[in-house]
Amino acid sequence: MSSAKNDPVKIETDRSWEAGRSKNVTFVVTEDCQLRCRYCYMVGKNKAGRLKFDVARRAIDYLLGARDLVTEPSVVWDFIGGEPFLEVELIDRICDYFKLRAYELDHPWFDRYRFSFSTNGLLYNDARVQRYIAKNSSHLSVQITVDGTRAKHDLQRVYPDGRGSYDDVARNIPRWLEQFPKSSTKVTVSSDDIPRIKESVLHLWGLGIKEVNINVVFEDVWKPGDDERFEAQLVALADETIDRRLYETRSCSFFSKTIGLPYADNNNWCGAGRMLAVDHRGNFYPCVRFLGFSLQKRPALTVGNCFDGLDRNRLRPFLTLDMVTQSPEECVDCDVAAGCAWCQGANYDFAETRTIFQRSVAICRMHKARVRANNYFWNKLGRKLGRDLRAEPQGGEGAGPC
Amino acid sequence: MLKYLLVVLARDATSFCHYEAGGRRRGGADLIPLDRLEAAVLFALKNNLKVNFLYPGRRLGRAYDKLVESVDHVKIAPFAARSSHPGAILVVESSAVPGAADLAGLRGENFILRLRRADLPLLAAALKRLLPRAKRVNVVLADVAGCGEAEYAEYRRQLEKIMPEVLKLSARPDPPELNVLTDRPALGRMNNCEAGLAHLTVGPNGRLYLCPAFFYADPRQSLGEIGGEIAIGNRRLLELKYAPICRICDAYQCRRCVFLNRALTLELNTPSAEQCRLAHVEREASRLYLGRLRESGAGEGLADIPEIAYQDPFDAAVEKKMSIADFKKL
Ligand code: SF4
Ligand code: SF4
Numbered sequence A: 001m002s003s004a005k006n007d008p009v010k011i012e013t014d015r016s017w018e019a020g021r022s023k024n025v026t027f028v029v030t031e032d033c034q035l036r037c038r039y040c041y042m043v044g045k046n047k048a049g050r051l052k053f054d055v056a057r058r059a060i061d062y063l064l065g066a067r068d069l070v071t072e073p074s075v076v077w078d079f080i081g082g083e084p085f086l087e088v089e090l091i092d093r094i095c096d097y098f099k100l101r102a103y104e105l106d107h108p109w110f111d112r113y114r115f116s117f118s119t120n121g122l123l124y125n126d127a128r129v130q131r132y133i134a135k136n137s138s139h140l141s142v143q144i145t146v147d148g149t150r151a152k153h154d155l156q157r158v159y160p161d162g163r164g165s166y167d168d169v170a171r172n173i174p175r176w177l178e179q180f181p182k183s184s185t186k187v188t189v190s191s192d193d194i195p196r197i198k199e200s201v202l203h204l205w206g207l208g209i210k211e212v213n214i215n216v217v218f219e220d221v222w223k224p225g226d227d228e229r230f231e232a233q234l235v236a237l238a239d240e241t242i243d244r245r246l247y248e249t250r251s252c253s254f255f256s257k258t259i260g261l262p263y264a265d266n267n268n269w270c271g272a273g274r275m276l277a278v279d280h281r282g283n284f285y286p287c288v289r290f291l292g293f294s295l296q297k298r299p300a301l302t303v304g305n306c307f308d309g310l311d312r313n314r315l316r317p318f319l320t321l322d323m324v325t326q327s328p329e330e331c332v333d334c335d336v337a338a339g340c341a342w343c344q345g346a347n348y349d350f351a352e353t354r355t356i357f358q359r360s361v362a363i364c365r366m367h368k369a370r371v372r373a374n375n376y377f378w379n380k381l382g383r384k385l386g387r388d389l390r391a392e393p394q395g396g397e398g399a400g401p402c
Numbered sequence B: 001m002l003k004y005l006l007v008v009l010a011r012d013a014t015s016f017c018h019y020e021a022g023g024r025r026r027g028g029a030d031l032i033p034l035d036r037l038e039a040a041v042l043f044a045l046k047n048n049l050k051v052n053f054l055y056p057g058r059r060l061g062r063a064y065d066k067l068v069e070s071v072d073h074v075k076i077a078p079f080a081a082r083s084s085h086p087g088a089i090l091v092v093e094s095s096a097v098p099g100a101a102d103l104a105g106l107r108g109e110n111f112i113l114r115l116r117r118a119d120l121p122l123l124a125a126a127l128k129r130l131l132p133r134a135k136r137v138n139v140v141l142a143d144v145a146g147c148g149e150a151e152y153a154e155y156r157r158q159l160e161k162i163m164p165e166v167l168k169l170s171a172r173p174d175p176p177e178l179n180v181l182t183d184r185p186a187l188g189r190m191n192n193c194e195a196g197l198a199h200l201t202v203g204p205n206g207r208l209y210l211c212p213a214f215f216y217a218d219p220r221q222s223l224g225e226i227g228g229e230i231a232i233g234n235r236r237l238l239e240l241k242y243a244p245i246c247r248i249c250d251a252y253q254c255r256r257c258v259f260l261n262r263a264l265t266l267e268l269n270t271p272s273a274e275q276c277r278l279a280h281v282e283r284e285a286s287r288l289y290l291g292r293l294r295e296s297g298a299g300e301g302l303a304d305i306p307e308i309a310y311q312d313p314f315d316a317a318v319e320k321k322m323s324i325a326d327f328k329k330l
Helices: A053-065 A084-104 A127-139 A150-156 A166-170 A173-179 A191-207 A226-243 A312-319 A344-350 A364-385 B034-046 B062-068 B079-084 B117-133 B149-169 B179-186 B212-217 B258-265 B273-295 B313-319 B324-329
Strands: A022-028 A074-080 A113-119 A140-144 A184-189 A211-216 A276-278 B004-008 B050-054 B073-078 B089-093 B109-115 B134-141 B199-202 B207-209
Touching (some): A022 A053, A074 A084, A084 A113, A127 A140, A140 A184, A184 A191, A191 A226, A226 A364, A312 B258, B004 B034, B034 B050, B034 B062, B079 B089, B109 B117, B117 B149, B134 B179, B149 B179, B179 B273, B199 B212, B212 B258, B273 B313
Parallel strands (some): A022 A074, A074 A113, A184 A211, B004 B050, B004 B199, B109 B134
Antiparallel strands (some): B199 B207
């Protein structure tokens, strides 16, 4: 073994700004988009579902005023669509209004806020977008979605006429990375994408995007053998990452020391209900996945609106959700459960009855495959660096076989 | 384990709980069809179920009476129909509490007092009339949704006001029970409604429901036909173990009404603030009652009711998640 004990290991992704401590409020500013991505949950793209300034203003007024219910010390205002930058002028007004009101009210969020965007990147170089970025740069995160190689990206992220959008997005990436060097991108993997995982992550790293957040879809799309193919891709990615010492400067959320152990706590996976999404009608949702356009089988689930306020009763299930109540027994007892994600909105959508308390376990085999590849990665990297990088299991380890 | 079957004999059968029954419809078809009633009786006989028949304020006819009498049962009827149903549990609406003349001659009755929010200030007076004639009085608030601080305070005032009467009657050889004061001191664990677990309901359309409230809210929420497979999706969510707020709570007398849960929070396993606050007014009143009972030298063998810092167990559930190990012990 090498004894290079101080080699940097960057591979695990950073925690986001104020992670877990800030209120996350998502404005769905438009249901319109230039693209028709094949996996997009927003199936009914339209121009009518546009947020009006007055509705956003009321939502901000309510949230700044409801100090007993909204107690987080900081806020992340997320702007999504459709494509949010289609409405950059409206967003600019909303942001100005928030800053002004927070100042007037001497609200703790006045200097503890962030504006955050998930964009397809097509309008990134537009003059209005650039003006907005320049004005808000110190409080801004922008995430452009690139799905990987041109082939993978263009398989899914297409214009209404079926043309791929890779070239139009890639053109804007250098400027984006220049303005936001620490930016990350989010990649979603479905069954058909499995053979392209390794090349896609390497490609994104090659473009200069240092942090790749990647996850498999929660829908039950997996075919027999997908788990093995997935594992093989991750093992190949692990080899390349280690051989080319990419772990020193790049990160990919597939590899994490905290996954693959039994559950250590009973927390819910996500912050649905602690977060909030606001649509153009002024309705509040536990997160964007509970809006009507995000759901396949179930009706939208609102938790109040900006006129009458939050519905405290409807928030109660979300605020008391935990792992054990919604999970099948196999999950509670699973030896490699840590890191096995779920999405509350997907659970609600796919549950047998109208409830958020039935966890969908469609990704079970995929998670186990990821754990095996992840173990392989840390074992191999540890041997190369001469240190034990594996996560410490909790509790006794037993005597072992000899 | 299933122990009871509720049979709603007619659309306008009396409500006994947190829901409003339907009115009569023109042109009949309000009564449960005889063949469905027969199927319900058979189902009860084959599954060792005790039947609770919910009656309207009118007579149903001999064919119905005959079927009812062919199985072990309890009748629940409106107070006004008491003479037709001796021994029945009598439902009294708070808007029409019977006067002394109507109550004369009654003794050892089981009453359900369906209390409306608007009548809360009259609660103690109504109980004062009913309790001396009662073996047991169940108070049930008919319109729980929307209760606020004013209602909680009034409820508490009324329970404190009736306490001396309950204490006085407790010296009788057959002291009456009052669910919201005397149940909690006598309970060592949850004693909830358990709709869907301990009982099912046959609606007036002859189909099965979790409880009558589900029928009246939406007859399409049926669990199936009598005798067919009973489809309770996510049944575990009816169980205490899978109710994150209730499983840490010790308001043992609470109904833990899954109908109100569903209506107000959208989840069968999650109670609304109103339910919990009201049940905790009762819990606190029961604690005071137990103290006074002890002061009077009675209450031997009853366990303490600890003082707690919250009025709504939701706050405690949010503050501290149950550990995986503790969950497994349930
Ligand atoms: S669930 Fe139980 S407590 Fe609630 S209305 Fe039905 S019978 Fe009554
Ligand atoms: S008071 Fe609330 S938490 Fe306690 S049993 Fe009743 S409904 Fe459940």
